[in-house]
Amino acid sequence: MKVFNFSAGPAMLPKEVMERAKNEFCAYGKSGCGIMELSHRGSEFTEVIQRATSNIRELMKISDDYAVCYIQGGASLQFAMVPLNLTSEKGIAQYVDSGHWASAAIKEAKSFVETEVIASSKDTNYDRIPEIIPEELAEAASYLHITTNNTIYGTQYHSFPETGIPLVADMSSDLMSRVVNVNQFGIIYGGAQKNIGPSGVTLVIIRKDLAERLSRTIPTMLKYKTYVANDSLYNTPPTFAIYMVALVTDWMKAKGGLAAIEKINDAKSEALYERLEETAFYKNPVEPASRSRMNVVFRLPSEELEEKFVKEAKTNGMIGLKGHRSVGGIRASIYNAMPLEGVETLIDFMNSFEEKNG
Numbered sequence: 001m002k003v004f005n006f007s008a009g010p011a012m013l014p015k016e017v018m019e020r021a022k023n024e025f026c027a028y029g030k031s032g033c034g035i036m037e038l039s040h041r042g043s044e045f046t047e048v049i050q051r052a053t054s055n056i057r058e059l060m061k062i063s064d065d066y067a068v069c070y071i072q073g074g075a076s077l078q079f080a081m082v083p084l085n086l087t088s089e090k091g092i093a094q095y096v097d098s099g100h101w102a103s104a105a106i107k108e109a110k111s112f113v114e115t116e117v118i119a120s121s122k123d124t125n126y127d128r129i130p131e132i133i134p135e136e137l138a139e140a141a142s143y144l145h146i147t148t149n150n151t152i153y154g155t156q157y158h159s160f161p162e163t164g165i166p167l168v169a170d171m172s173s174d175l176m177s178r179v180v181n182v183n184q185f186g187i188i189y190g191g192a193q194k195n196i197g198p199s200g201v202t203l204v205i206i207r208k209d210l211a212e213r214l215s216r217t218i219p220t221m222l223k224y225k226t227y228v229a230n231d232s233l234y235n236t237p238p239t240f241a242i243y244m245v246a247l248v249t250d251w252m253k254a255k256g257g258l259a260a261i262e263k264i265n266d267a268k269s270e271a272l273y274e275r276l277e278e279t280a281f282y283k284n285p286v287e288p289a290s291r292s293r294m295n296v297v298f299r300l301p302s303e304e305l306e307e308k309f310v311k312e313a314k315t316n317g318m319i320g321l322k323g324h325r326s327v328g329g330i331r332a333s334i335y336n337a338m339p340l341e342g343v344e345t346l347i348d349f350m351n352s353f354e355e356k357n358g
């Protein structure tokens with residue numbers, strides 16, 4: 001049976017990419033070795049990391065003012081690296097609280113800097129992207145941090161705040177899923193494991209002047225400038241994960257780039273939201289204007305039915321549909337690698353489940 005994987009992350013990778021990695025696994029190119037067995041300073045891996053970077057630069061239209069870095073420690077380490085590198089001990093940082101990961105970023109920053117939450121949707125159970133009132137933005141703040149897609153609550157920014165201060169974005173769950181203007185941001189970061197590769201590497205796109213801002217004493221491996229100055233090769237980077245990012249970004253280019261991928265992502269999410277609107281059996285708790293195109297969340301009339309839904313979906317070849325343990329319900333994560341066919345299969349299953357149980 002064909003299996004469609006709706007996991008939130010680590011998430012499915014494009015089938016073509018998995019096949020290519022399999023074929024190259026034991027012998028990369030003419031080397032006779034697997035890529036993860038080769039020196040990170042050798043010619044083979046040098047070509048791989050340079051290809052990953054040039055693919056990302058091309059796909060996202062990144063200017064020379066920005067550096068592309070590969071860092072370990074996940075998005076969770078960025079929650080600390082951002083305040084450590086961008087603020088002084090007496091500084092202020094501003095945050096928008098739009099869900100679980102945004103709150104985690106705020107909590108971490110509080111250890112290092114005075115932190116102001118200028119907008120939050122906590123009171124409405126994170127059912128929307130909170131509105132930012134421009135007067136709340138402090139010119140004295142070192143940056144404003146947002147979470148562009150809220151993986152657990154199924155909300156997403158569809159436009160970004162204009163700020164006079166650097167905008168820092170956790171894009172872990174919608175990185176390279178749509179066209180964004182990188183010039184609007186000071187830093188964009190995200191773990192690879194949702195849209196662009198396996199876990200183990202975090203992509204950080206940073207305006208070069210911000211990497212120079214550091215005014216504290218921090219470990220070498222936590223300084224952005226270490227990565228910028230050494231093209232992420234100060235020490236051994238996660239070579240296999242970066243190799244996979246090169247393959248996924250090759251695949252994105254072959255698909256026609258981010259505008260083409262965005263179109264497919266729109267079609268997938270619109271089909272699901274349309275289905276959710278047609279019925280009272282399934283309920284999407286998110287404000288329509290804040291709906292995520294990556295993580296579509298919904299509830300059934302009871303927790304028993306939700307459990308049954310997840311179980312029967314699994315026997316029908318659809319896995320990873322259980323909502324995050326903190327919120328329950330159902331979550332269909334439909335990142336770049338999920339084909340339209342997977343979403344159509346899910347909708348057919350939703351129809352027959354409702355017929356039997358509605």
Ligand SMILES: *Cc1c(COP(=O)(O)O)cnc(C)c1O
Pocket residue numbers: 009073074075076077101147149150151170171172173191
């Ligand atoms: C998954 C996720 C994280 C956590 O990422 P790690 O790489 O596990 O640290 C952070 N932010 C968002 C928006 C996420 O979706």
